Amino acid sequence: MIKSLEQKNLFATIKRFSRYFGPNKFFLILVVVLSGLSGLAGIAGSYLLRPIINDYILPGDVAGLRTAVLALIAMYLTGVLFNFLSNQIMVKITQKIIFELRKDLFQHVDSLPLSYFDSNSDGNVMSYFSNDIDTIENALNTCFSLMSQSFITVFGSIVMMFVLDVPLTFFTLICLAVMIFIIYYNGKRSKTYYSKRQKHTAALNGFIREMIEGQKVEKVFGREAKNLKNFRIYNNDLRIASTNAFTYSSIMGPMVVSIGFINYTFTVCAGGFMVIKNLLDLGTLASYLIFVRQFSVPVNQFTQQINLFLAGIAGAERILNVFDMEKEPDEGTVLLRRTGTDEATDSFVWERPGSASLTPVKGEVRFHDVVFGYDSSRMILNKINIYAKPGQKIAFVGATGAGKTTIINLINRFYDIQSGVITYDGIDIKEIKKKDLRTSLALVLQDTHLFTGTITENIRYGNLNATDDEVIKAAKLSNADSFIRRLPMGYDTMLKNDGDNLSLGQRQLLAIARAAVANPPVLILDEATSSIDTRTEKLLEEGMDAVMKNKTVFIIAHRLSTVKNADVILVLDHGEIVERGNHQELLEQKGRYYELYTGAKLLV
Incomplete structure (x- = not known):
């Protein structure tokens, strides 16, 4: 069973997602190195303040001060250059990763069984490609290089503070520990709500998509007020999740800044006292204070970026959740091959790997005691037996919900049956490669x-x-x-x-x-003429006769006039075949088909 988003481990998510970093690991290392050099340039510049004050400003050495300032400017400009290069490289890496991620996501979603799309709205699926991908992209673009630079800056600043003065640094470490605890605690809470926010965003997008696509129906039945009420429910769920997520994440910045100010104030007071008592020189204090500020800034930046990072993690978890969905199974090995260039159906053959014998494709389809239900607790078809000879027109008629379209779905193997066997030219369709099976069929849907x-x-x-x-x-x-x-x-x-x-x-x-x-050898028409007027339908029948020549044809139609010429008409009722025969034979029986046909005639 797939774990819920709340149960997924943060580090497990990062580890699974890191496979997209593999092809770009050299450039990622380069980004880390350049970000580190940018941070080190800032650290070196801050440290240079100590000799500038002690060796040039206090003694009044103007020439030396000029040289030191130029060196300081060069140091900071070098840091800016390294930062620019790391950002540019990271942008290109991010786009490559997003390109591969989007491609893999589309390929995987495209391979999922129809049952997945039955239980997931179009809006929810689209949200993976839009909202979730966008959050990952923003996190990669903004967070990776900045966090790398922040880590180097924090670590380097602490080292230099120890070099400058050990006692003052211990208080800074206490403040750092408090900051880390706040970030960890609030980040853990924020992550949960960011996951909920992603889920509610997808639900809202799905609802909006349905309403936009169904505008005509909505207006005809005057359901604007009802839909607005439902929209408010979805929107309120998103508001609550977003409020909780941003509440925990937004308080991190102010709290970290406040702790940074407390640290800075203590350092100024304690350091000033040490300078007065000649325990510390002025240049060292000035440089140390720069490091204190320099230490607080990246920590504050980190707290600001944690929102994007957590949103990106939530998006990655949702996408990984999709990748955990099993692809449509296909254990078939029999392949469809074309042996000629003419348009006759016997120019296709079934080929078994490793076998020299070829089976001509004739279009013979049989159902042997087929039992099926979309839900195992409720069967739609109950021991259905169908025999379609090559070149026959087989029509299915019956009330809505009788199982007509279900039979068509099973021939295409959109769903697997619970029991029984469906054969195609004597071959169990489970043995036929799904792509080849569906290539041998053409389907015209009502929609x-x-x-x-x-x-x-x-x-x-x-x-x-x-x-x-x-x-x-x-x-x-x-x-x-x-x-x-x-x-x-x-x-x-x-x-x-x-x-x-x-x-x-x-x-x-x-x-x-x-x-x-x-x-194809087999043609399936599921209410194919339902939206065509009677005049166009008559003209169409002439062309369709040529299309259906030498093909096995399955026809589903509520308009019974379209199935009069079928070789065999199967009447379904509650998942069972209650009558079979041609049009005239079924009329003579005066059974269910007779009732349907005469009732339809009365309505004309």
Whole structure:
């Protein structure tokens, strides 16, 4: 079981995330070295104040003072140069790490099973790529080099303070211990709330995305007030988590600054007394006071950066949590191979690794006593048996929730069955490589999805190797060619926002064209003509006959007129096949199909 964000160990998270540092370790070391040199330059400059006062100012050596000041300026400018170089290198390293992280995250999310997306909102998934990645990027850009420099500055300042005066330094160490305790205690509390803040941010983003996408539905049913109430709940959860996170983290800065002032005040008083009693020279005190301030500044900077660091850790934990999700399993070994250049379905074969025999792809699909449920406590399909001969049109009809779309999902192996066997040309589909299994199928869904790009690119999505002529041929088969050519840019028309500049029917025609250009052995139509008017549907049927030639076709349709020509019609009810036969046979039985068909006729 995946541990919750609160239980994850900080150092374990850093250790797991550090694999992204590996390819850039040389440059990271260089950043640390340059940051350290920048800190050392500041330390050396502060120490030079001692001889400047004792050897040049107090004796009145103007020429020596001029030389010492120039050396001091050169020292600080060197520190600035090293700091600039370390920051520039760190920016490039950060972008490389974020590039690899974003790529790995996309690749992993893309490999997750559909069940993951069923239980996670689009907004939550998008939050990983936006909010969480951004917090990591900000933490890397700002914190790494600054914390490296701060550590060197604090450590070097303490060493130099010991060199200058041991008794005064002990009080400074006491103040440092108090600062560290405050940072540790508040950081531990802040981390918990920063994790909650990331989670509530993702939930809020998901809700906003749903509301924006569902504006028409929201306005039609007048749900603005209800949605605003829900928004306030999500927003209030985020407010509480953010308030707690910033409450603990924000008090660190003032407390550390206050302790720094206490340390500085004590040092001034004690040091001044020691100078009066000739226990300490003025140059040493002046240099020591610079180190006290120099020691407090990086500690204060660290407390300011701890917010970004903790937010970055919370973002890293959420992303690592995604990486812990198991990829979609694929134990299949049987591959799909094309043996010819023609468009006949027998130009495809199934190939078993290590076997010389090839199985022709005919499109024979069988369900043997298949039992399935999305939830193990509630079965959707109960011992379903289906036999689809090669080249047959198999139609599924039934009430909503009868299990029609579930059967389609199982053929694609979007989900694995609880018991039974599904075979494809006599091969258990679990033995077939998922990518090859799905390549042998073309799916046209009721809810079409078009990608940002030209119409040609969207049709070619079904077969990336398709020529322009093949794209046009597929568009003609689906009856999309005529409306495409009427568009200002024709096939070069850009589509955005899921094809919002097209009608629902036009989008569905493009989806059918996309399936046609794929030219698979098996074609699946899930309410493929639901958004097409009756006239367009009749024109479409002529083209679809050519698309479906020599293919096994599975059809799901509520509009029963679209399945009249199916070879076999299967009537489902509560996850069971209650009737089977062709249109005429089922009408003569005057059973469930007859009721559905005559009821539909009455509604026309």
